[in-house]
Amino acid sequence: MPLIGPDALSKVFEDILAGKRRLVVWGVLDSTAVNFWQCPLPVDYIIDLNWQLWETDYNGLRVLSPSVLEAEPQGQIVVLVHYEFGKVFDLVTAFLDRFGGQDYFTPICLGEVALPREPISLPRRSLRELIAAPAGPDSRVERTHALWEKASSEDHLGRSKRLVADFRNRTRKKPPAARAGKAVLMIEQLHLGGAERQICNLAIGLRREGWEVVLAAHRQAVAEVAHYLQSIREAGVRYVVIPPSLPEGKDLGVILATALGAEIAEILWHLPGFLLSSIIALYSFLEEERPDILACYLDRSNVIGSMAGILAGVPSIIMSGRNVNPTQLPHFYKGQTKHFLRLYQLVIGLPGVTMSANSYYGASSYADWLGVALTDIPVVPNGLLDSSAHYGRGSASACRALMGVPAKGKIVLGIFRLAPEKRPTMFVEVFARLRQSIPDLQGVICGGGMLESSVAERIEALGLAGILRIVPSVRDVGIVIAMADLLLHVAEFEGTPNVILEAQAGGLPVVSTLSGGTGEVLAPELRAFATDLDDMDGLERNALRILIDDKLRSRLRQQGRKHMRCRHSLAALVANTLAAMNYKTPPRSGAA
Template sequence: MSDVRRVLHVIDSLDLGGAQTFLLDLVTHLDRSRYEPEVASMHGRGVYAAAFESAGITTHVLSPKKWPPYYVLNFWNLLRRERYDILHFHLFGANLCAKPLAIAQGHRAIVVHDQCNDASRERNPVLLAADALANRGVSRIIAVSGSVYRYLLDREDVPDSKLAMIPNGIDAGAFSPATDDQRKEARRTLGIPLSTFVIGGIGRLVEQKNFDLILEVAFRTIRVHPEVLFVIAGTGPLEQQLREKVERSEYAASIRFLGHVGDRTGLFHALDAMLMTSDFEGTPMALLEAMASGIPVVASAVDGIAEVCIDNRNGLLVPPRNLKGFCSALEKIIRDPEMRDSLGMNARRTILERYEISSLVKGIESVYDEVLARR
């Protein structure tokens, strides 16, 4: 019998998102002499399927589109056809739809990754109750932040013995502060003059990320600092609405939508600061990547963000949805180059010391070992 254990990672989709970015880093850093990872996307190949396949990861697409009967049936059949030692679920949709099927088939080594205190559970008590019920049949739940850990304890009554707190991490070696040449090249690629002060907003264009507020901050900031350029990197259902808001404003020349940016390293080399206005987060990947790149960050003081960022030490924190607070914090960043340098240096140190993917993957492998020992 082989000592290599097969691990199937099940996720809602392989569209653009922090959970997908983390999953790619996770499976490529697992000890392949001990674990053989595969990935199952419930619906669609998205932008990440090719990346998983290029990394040599077998990738199953259970449905070409978001059609629950189709991907539920195909997942059921996949579990009956293949023998997996561990099932690892990511994101709420996979947890809610696919996890009960695995439990029904008698799988006993089930790990759940809970990425954030998502609003869908809070708005719908039925979903909250269903998720809490399904969690009774899993082996371990990995919370990516202390706030997620406490949420699972308090709101879903998950016993402390079933929880592990392991934050998301990144390959910090892939991100670093830009050299002068790298900065010139990044600006040349994007067509941005070196003299321009560039502020980035990065992520899925969804309600949670509050990009509408980023635009309001941009309008006020550009009014005072016409030399500033805001770049929005990401796609999502709110993209057209956000673009139209900019087009109706008098600041369209100073706000640029980049769409999906595959070369995030190059993007960070072009930035002077990053703005994150999310209403809730687990451990956001864009935040970790920006900090590893030495970029000063202004962010909402919520959930996992506030566990990574310490105000005035490695970033600036603002109460959520506080327009004046975000504008004031950005003003400090723009006017004070010494503050930018200090925050950026401390931010990178934080990532190297606490959020390097290789050490965090060892923690996940320990969870796997424990789960397998209990079967």
């Protein structure tokens, strides 16, 4: 059976409240309590694939095996599926089709569903009071009717915008006088990636300017980024993990209104339920830390962080987007982008809240998606640590030996995620062409990802096994850059590619496609060697020219380094970030 859309839910909800159909909930998650609060329909029982939960109790409801649906008459049951994203959702919907094809829908706030009739009479209590009211079993249907009628008196999105804007205008803390203050930087998780490297660079740069800096994440960093953590800690940056959390208790509305206040509880009721535990956890942290600025990186952290920052009254908040808006990268946020768009629309344009991008290409992508002017999204180019990589020949030789690369022969290097937007198979094809002209050419791909097995298969099929190597994790990018003779980058989507910045800083010539903001960061001399996205002949021709001409390669090394010193320093990253927030601060004397 197809998913029931919001437009068709009015009749379904009315039937559930009238006892004509029964509601079954699939999934015991952290967000289950939130969904019960935001859409307080009477529930018959809960089902879950986890057999250890069967015959247990959750919130006063039995948890059963999904197989019980097989005995339910078709048309009498409606299933609310709490797993609304990714592979688990696909598994659940397949299960539903197998066991009777029951109707199903995904979590939604009651206020988003139109009342199927004109309100009989608006309840005397305000929406805020109804949201925070206890929902006893005897009064659940009556309270839900009252809540639905009250919520239907105003457009849900319009009311959300009004509530958030009014709260921000009244509670934003006064920006401090021009000085280096306290900054919290927020990302969902630290792993190997460009945005993760940039947020660490910004943290270090702010410390050098005298700021107190906290780098926060919702999940523990992966093991491969231990060197990121070491670098920020050595700079005096505090790193914390803030896992999503909800207050414990049966009646979430009452608990949140008591703990956070009825006004904040009302705002939270309007937000996507799957993000609430993260927003609440970060809000509590920001209330304790009281930073002057909050900088968030990547879409999920942007919408969580900006909303938590607004609730905590943080004076200045900046969000940094991906290379392109998230609708163009469905493998990252499948099913979530509609929620992100709604939250972005709630916060963009509010006092002290800024959306940014790291390239003009990325800014244009976000402006089109968000429906704002390009000038509303300032560009903050990426910046590098000034230690980016001048290594001697001895280090490069040792790296060759470690990776099993012969001592002789030039090396073509690729540093990228093995993901569709980076087009790793195209890299392999271009390398294979170059190898035909330069028989002793060697290749190294540094990076892992979802396409690793298919890329390895293509390397094998082209007879390049042992010649073009995949190294999933590299701790020191600088030494790999020093080892190589050319960086080849063939991505389809980019913002400001860190690897191209690092290659130029390390004196490594670059041949790349002109994807996204790539052309914005190339030294003028190197831009002449960039090609259109699908020009494999041009990539081969330009790479071959640089590889066989030692004098040209030497000149391009010098030009790349000079360009980086002038345009993409750490100090420039800090200055541009603060300028995007209209935050002016002089360096503090004796900065760390």
